[in-house]
Amino acid sequence: MAHTVFIDGEAGTTGLQIRQRLEGRRDLDVVSIDPARRKDVDARSELLNGVDAVILCLPDEAAKEAVGMVTSNTVKVIDASTAFRTAPGWTYGFAEMDKAQRAAIAGSNRVSNPGCYPTGFIGLVRPLTAAGLLPRDFPVTVNAISGYSGGGKGLIAEFEAPATEGTNDAFRTYGLTLQHKHLGEMQVYGGFDHPPVFAPAVGRYAQGMIVEVPLQLWAVPGKPAPEDLRAALAAAYQGETFVEVASAEECAELQKARAGAGGYNASLDPEALNGGNRMRLFVFGNAERGQARLVAQLDNLGKGASGAAVQNLNIMLGLAEGEGL
Structure with missing residues (x-):
């Protein structure tokens, strides 16, 4: 039945x-x-x-x-x-x-x-706080861009209206009060004592998103290497169907400048996973500088x-x- x-x-x-x-x-x-x-x-x-x-x-x-x-x-x-x-x-x-x-x-x-943004953020950081690689009191920032569909009917209508009636914005940042409604779940389920600094934005495309957490690893107690972070994520999501962690080889390949493309990474297109329920996680690092960029790619209307x-x-x-x- x-x-x-x-x-x-x-x-x-x-x-x-x-x-x-x-x-x-x-x-x-x-x-x-x-x-x-x-x-x-x-x-x-x-x-x-x-x-x-x-x-x-x-x-x-x-x-x-x-x-x-x-x-x-x-x-x-x-x-x-x-x-x-x-x-x-x-x-x-x-x-x-x-x-x-x-x-x-x-x-x-x-x-x-x-929420869509918290899914990417929590997916990236919770395994790291759970493993002790990121302390609960560590100050973190999350930068993200979503398709305008995440703003509901009003924003959809504004972006899809003729230019004379809607908006010409190619990119719109928001949440400048630092009081975004997603902060509570980001803090609680990310495993932090304080909310992150959250910098969300909307782009001129309908659906899909990129969520990024940049880290100064030299300032993290224990000074983990970028590969330590990637290995923790891979272990956390091993065997999962809808959350995938990119291999060290794929991340290294993406870090290489693409000939004729000015070094831009087309594979991190925010629309790449649209229509599905998948989320892909990446760790890009520079061990010499002690820095890393954690990136989540997902459909804000799918897995989000x-x-x-x-x-x-x-x-x-x-x-x-x-x-x-």
Whole structure:
């Protein structure tokens, strides 16, 4: 018998992609609310409590309201907002984060889907703090660029409108208040005592992202070599399907200047993994200078949103983890 799933907010960017990933599956039955009853509290409550699993693709306050309407003890809830990412009683939905996380997700009825930027950041640094290669109190910076789809319908409309009506920006930095909503989960699940300095940006392309953590290794206690970092990441994600660590040879090859390309690295295209649920991690280092650049490449709407939600749904329902991915 197929499991029933309700996507609350299925018309949004993440909701649409989740529904697309679930279409055609025989093990799931995706149910929708009658558009005429979308604002009917009783109708919505009935769906929220009458299915096996709910995926919330709503703004934070609306997500909190929806969770408050779930009175059933058996309904499994996945929330894609930032409302519950560090909240007590909620399990963080990054299955590869450590060896116990997948089992924690499987045993939970409340899972918070990670943010796209934190997925890249945590994927890069948590194995290093867990192994003691990076101290919990070490000051870290994360630089990142995402496609404009991560900003939701408003930003999508602005970037896709004619130039006379929208924007001509090729690149837009934001988060200049240093109070970005992702900082809490970055600190907690990255394993740090303090939030990182986070420098996010949006580029003139729809989907895909690069997340980078530069490190002054000479300032790190123990002065680890770049290869020590790469080896720790490789050990942490050994055997994983959706998180891959580039080999030392591939990283070295990418570091070489490409003839006729001015040394630019086309293989680190932020759009390279679009449409999937994969994340690739790279360590570029200069041992002589004692410096390294950790880089994550992923789809902000895939492993950074809808793909992760489907992966968590599969785990929570006891289905094959890679179904639909």
